[in-house]
Amino acid sequence: MFDDIPYLPIAQQEHDNFADTLRQNQVEVLYLEKLVVEALDAGGETVKADFLTQMLAESGYVAGVLHTVLKDYLNSMTTEEMVVKLMAGVRKNELDYVPLDLVSAAEEQDYPFFLDPMPNLYFTRDPAASIGDGLSINHMTFPARQRESLFMATIIAHHPRFANQGLHVWRDRDQTTRIEGGDELVLSDTVIAIGVSERTAASAIEDIARSLFANQSGFEKVLAIRIPHNHAMMHLDTVFTMINHDQFTVHPGILGEGGQIDTWTLTAGKNGELDIKHDRDLKRVLKEVLNLDDLDLIPTGGGDPLIADREQWNDGSNTLAIAPGVVVTYNRNYVSNQVLREHGLKVLEVLSSELSRGRGGPRCMSMPLVREDLS
Numbered sequence: 001m002f003d004d005i006p007y008l009p010i011a012q013q014e015h016d017n018f019a020d021t022l023r024q025n026q027v028e029v030l031y032l033e034k035l036v037v038e039a040l041d042a043g044g045e046t047v048k049a050d051f052l053t054q055m056l057a058e059s060g061y062v063a064g065v066l067h068t069v070l071k072d073y074l075n076s077m078t079t080e081e082m083v084v085k086l087m088a089g090v091r092k093n094e095l096d097y098v099p100l101d102l103v104s105a106a107e108e109q110d111y112p113f114f115l116d117p118m119p120n121l122y123f124t125r126d127p128a129a130s131i132g133d134g135l136s137i138n139h140m141t142f143p144a145r146q147r148e149s150l151f152m153a154t155i156i157a158h159h160p161r162f163a164n165q166g167l168h169v170w171r172d173r174d175q176t177t178r179i180e181g182g183d184e185l186v187l188s189d190t191v192i193a194i195g196v197s198e199r200t201a202a203s204a205i206e207d208i209a210r211s212l213f214a215n216q217s218g219f220e221k222v223l224a225i226r227i228p229h230n231h232a233m234m235h236l237d238t239v240f241t242m243i244n245h246d247q248f249t250v251h252p253g254i255l256g257e258g259g260q261i262d263t264w265t266l267t268a269g270k271n272g273e274l275d276i277k278h279d280r281d282l283k284r285v286l287k288e289v290l291n292l293d294d295l296d297l298i299p300t301g302g303g304d305p306l307i308a309d310r311e312q313w314n315d316g317s318n319t320l321a322i323a324p325g326v327v328v329t330y331n332r333n334y335v336s337n338q339v340l341r342e343h344g345l346k347v348l349e350v351l352s353s354e355l356s357r358g359r360g361g362p363r364c365m366s367m368p369l370v371r372e373d374l375s
């Protein structure tokens with residue numbers, strides 16, 4: 001789900017620059033593949049075997065000769081090699097095995113992989129989202145990404161830093177309706193906004209709202225915000241992010257006349273039902289749910305429609321707030337970055353020629369595991 005092919009060595013340098021920027025600003029950076037390896041090693045042989053069985057099943061291999069061949073191949077590796085291999089994919093020419101069944105011979109002979117790679121995995125925001133004392137571990141929309149959330153489920157269940165710490169799973173990956181973390185924006189300790197989008201179904205929002213309200217999560221309001229359903233704006237965080245107690249970036253292209261956009265506020269009703277209130281004035285709704293007298297909606301591209309479209313395409317709205325008023329952004333969105341500075345924000349720019357080709361920005365490339373209490 002890329003629109004172009006990143007130049008790998010430069011993409012890696014840019015990713016290191018992103019991680020360094022976070023570390024230089026007192027953020028502890030955890031890498032997904034390391035956490036998975038540590039979780040599997042801590043879990044022991046049975047956990048590792050079950051993980052591999054599940055990953056192979058979700059890759060289309062429940063039984064049969066190829067299932068056994070792949071399992072033996074991956075089991076011959078160290079845990080680290082196995083995890084990296086699963087993420088990078090298994091090419092057919094790596095194995096000394098030619099399947100003889102008709103599907104493989106007649107229909108899949110030109111397909112290069114036994115196990116597909118997962119290039120979208122550097123957008124760690126999407127397979128899971130931390131919300132209060134727990135997470136949603138997501139049933140993702142497209143098959144190309146659906147296996148990714150198994151890594152997060154494994155970490156939460158077995159990593160010594162996360163397992164047995166009383167973390168809740170508000171909604172798990174075994175659900176059938178789609179939701180992705182880029183749509184899940186924690187606005188305060190009682191309010192979460194969730195996009196109704198290409199990637200997140202309204203029914204999944206209802207589910208997670210019910211779960212949050214029923215399980216003493218502390219969350220009292222879920223704002224469902226409907227955004228256009230297209231690839232450029234696949235998640236709410238590609239067009240709208242919170243960057244301070246009372247400041248937000250917003251792509252002007254999603255707002256109708258007078259800042260209108262369909263928004264529904266969900267609260268707990270009687271007998272486990274939901275009360276739902278519709279509004280179209282985003283600013284008014286945000287002020288109401290966050291108890292603010294005023295707030296600053298900062299337009300991507302400074303309000304110029306042409307610049308806004310260009311910079312949104314390169315994730316100009318996808319800022320990562322690492323503290324109130326401190327954001328990490330792509331350096332290529334220089335107009336939006338200047339506008340943010342004029343609105344008083346501290347802007348930490350990171351390199352972005354290659355990473356941006358995957359269609360996600362600093363918020364998409366990260367997933368906070370711990371939020372300090374800022375109230």
Ligand SMILES: NC(=O)NCCC[C@H](N)C(=O)O
Nearest residue numbers: 001123182235358359360364
């Ligand atoms: N939160 C985000 O907007 N993530 C960006 C995901 C980009 C990835 N290529 C995808 O299409 O899923």
